[in-house]
Amino acid sequence: MSGKTTKKTAARKTTANEKTATVAKKPAARRVAKKAAKPSKAAARSSDPMSASERIDQKIASLGDWRGERLAEIRKLIHEVDPEVVEDWKWMGTPVWSHDGMYVLANPFKGKVKMTFFHGAQLPDPKKLFNADLKGGKWRAIDLREGDKLDTTALKALLRAAVDYNTTHSVPKSKGSRA
Structure with a gap:
């Protein structure tokens, strides 16, 4: 026995991790095949002849209450x-406005219309319009409820600042439609 190796010690043992890795590869390959066969949501939307501006018109009309009026x-x-604004329709029902990149979106909810500024944390807000609970380093929002008085002068200044920010910084571009 001094110079001999037995088959038991010479054979390489398969660890539990190697077994798991081999088993996990097969389902992943099947998932890829299923995804390739299924058309993407983007492909389905591209065949829709309705423009983003038309979708926003339709959304405003379908609300039929103060939220539609506020969105309009x-x-x-x-x-x-921003006369050169580009309107877009994203995330299955959100109006988005862009100029050299997205700068604001507006969502009607049950009790409010929320205006969200993509780079709101970088914008001056001397009139304290940002009142929604978005405290991160990028986005800021304004919750507008029924009966709220809209300070149009301050909101226009905020919108101008958002457009200015986009034109002076490199932000992701939107492929929407001109309104």
């Missing part, structure tokens, strides 16, 4: 401040 008012102010 916000949209009008955005176009007054």
Whole structure:
């Protein structure tokens, strides 16, 4: 026995980790095949002839209450401040406005319309319009409830600052439609 190796000690043992790794590879390959066969959501949307501006019109009309009126008012102010604005429809129902990148979106909720500024943390807000609970390093928002008085002068200044920020900084570009 001094110079001989037995088959038991010479054979390499398969560890539990190696067994798991081998088993995990097979389902992953099947998942990739399923994804390739299924058309993407983007492909489905691209066949839809309705433009982003038309979708926003439709959203405003479908609300039929103060939220639709408020969304229309916000949209009008955005176009007054930025005649070159690009309207987009993202995330399955969110109006987004861009100029050299996305700068604001507006979502109607049950009791409010929320305006979210993509780079709001970098914008001056002397009139303290940002009132939503977004305290991160990037986004800021304004919650507008029924009956709230909109300070259009301050909001226009905030919108101008957002457009200025986008034109002077490199931000992701949107592929929306011109309104």
